[in-house]
Amino acid sequence: MDKKTGKLLHDPIFPLLLRMSAPNTVAFLIQAIVVLAEIWFLSKLGTTSLAAIALAFPVVMLTQQMAHGALGGAVSSSIARSLGSDDIDRAENLIWHAIVISSSGALILLVTFLLLGEYILVVLGGTGELLKESLAYCLVFLSGGFLIWISGSLGAVIRGSGDMRFPALMMIFSSGLQVFFSAGFILGWYGFPKLGIVGAALSALISSGFLTVMMILKLKSKSSLVKLNFSRLSFKKDLFKDIFNVALPASLSPFFTVGTILALTGLVGQFGESALAGYGIGSRVEFLMIPLVFGIGTAMTTMVGTNMGAKNIERSEHIGFLGGMFAGALSGFIGLILALTPDLWINLFASDEATYLVTKQYIQIVGVCYLFQGLGLSIYFASQGASAMKWPIVATVVRFIVAALGGWMTINYFSLGLNGIFYSAAAGMTLFGLIILISLKLGAWRNF
Structure with a gap:
């Protein structure tokens, strides 16, 4: 067994968690700042563009949570459990299965949107220029979506092997690229063509393309513990099953999460464009929590998966509890x-008083419950490592x-009115965190 895997099995948990989560947390925090920078760029285009990105936001959320969360977590879990049981050949074979699943997922989302996307956006309140801008963004974003899916899966392979630094470093570089191209394509800076909201989608794809290339180069290098070898290019039913055992139930979570956002977007949309823009800013700030928790959660997936592969269930549970408390405290403090x-911050994004007031309402009601979002989401990632997704899915459905x-x-x-919508969102978030925590303490990973 290699030295890196041995540390995952034997080093003190909290210091190990801090070391492994720090690179990811920094990288995902910088990615979250990119999201806020894009909102600032879009705010210069006016309220319609802000409302359009709010309307398109569920598509972005679904793609990223499916690619990086559901499938990415499943891939990390499978790789970590293989290495925990000292089977590198199996881990390398799993990479090709992950690539096939990623490509298929991207294609399915694109075809689904081509068939139903415009109808969904209309139901959510999209009309006129608002609908046109939102539809254009989604079509560009999903047309290149395979780059997001592939980069997510290959990054998950590297994290699953215990290397958190390389993916984090590449994400930081790609975030810089995304800000540069967002400013260029959204606002026409640096002599770029001014594409408006479509420029935000294009910059995200350029960033993901860079990540994909760098992850492939890493997996082909001598420094990688698991390698992308054509000699391992074969497909086995049990390896697809191993990934899908986590990915399929985990994929319900993004759908219900996006379903929650769709429902709230539709309800808020009844109160006008400014209300929708204000909710869009608020929900994007909530999205800031996900990258932060994702940094901790991806480390937990690998740590738990490796220990479950080595049949060390008690240590796995302790990792889940400590990581959940840490992520909850961090999210709660920021909220x-x-x-x-x-x-201090809403006026940076709100272009009118009505939008400002809605954003303020949202954050002052929902923000105090971010503690439970961080708690639940981090243990959700840890549950992927344990291949025990029943209660995280139950919690997600209850939240919806x-x-x-x-x-x-x-x-x-x-x-x-709007207050009622936001209080309901806060209550759902609170129950989400509590259900997942209680299930862990009652032995959900032992009884799966």
């Missing part, structure tokens, strides 16, 4: 700061029902 200081149904009821039966 509280954002909620207490809205005047509470947020969507609760929001609808507060409007139609209690006339609470």
Whole structure:
């Protein structure tokens, strides 16, 4: 067994978690800043463009959570468990299975959007120029979506082998590229053609293309523990099954997460374009939490997966609990700061007073519950490593029902307006975190 895998099995947990999560957390934080930078660029185009990106946001969220979260976590888990059981040949064979699944996932999302995308955007409130801009963004983004999926899976392979630094470093470089090209293509800076909202989609694809190339080069290098070898190019039913055992149930989570966003977007859209733009800013800030927790969660997936592969369940559970507490505390602190200081940051993105007020409402109600978002999402990633996705999926479904149904009821039966929608979203987020934590403490990974 190699030295790196041995450390995952025997080193003190919290210092190991800090070392492994630090590169990812920094990289994903920088990626989150890119998201905020894009909002700032788009705000210069006006409220319609801000509302259009809010309308398209579920498509972005679904693609990234499926590629990097559901499938990426499943791939990391499979690689880590293979290495934990000291089977490098199996790990290298798994890479090709991940590539096939990634390519198929990207194609399925593109075809689905071509068939149903415009109808969905109209149902969510898209009309006129708002619909036109949102549709154009989604078509460009999904047409090159395979780059996002492949880069996500190959990065997951490297993380699953215990190397968090290289993917993180490449993400930092790609984030710089994305900001540069976003400014160029959205606003026409540096002599680039001014493409508006489509420029944001194009810059994301350029960034993902860079990541894909760099991950392939790494996996072909001598320094990689697991390598992309054509000699391992064969397909086995049990290896597809190993990935899908985690990826299929985990993929329900992005669908229900995006379903929650779609439902809330549709409910908020009833209150006008400024309300939709304000919610778009608020939900994008919430999206800031996901990269931060993702940095911790991807480390937990690898740590838990390796220990589960070595049959060390008690250590795996301890990793899940400590990581969940850490991610929850970090998310809760940031949410509280954002909620207490809205005047310091909302005006950077809001182009009118009505948009500002909606964003402020949202963050002051939902922001204080980010603790439970961080707690639940990090243990969700750890559960992927344990190949035990039942209770994380239950928690995600409960969140969807509470947020969507609760929001609808507060409007139609209690006339609470936007506040009612946002309180329902906060309640769903709280239950999400609590259910996953309680299931872990009651032995969900032992009883799976």
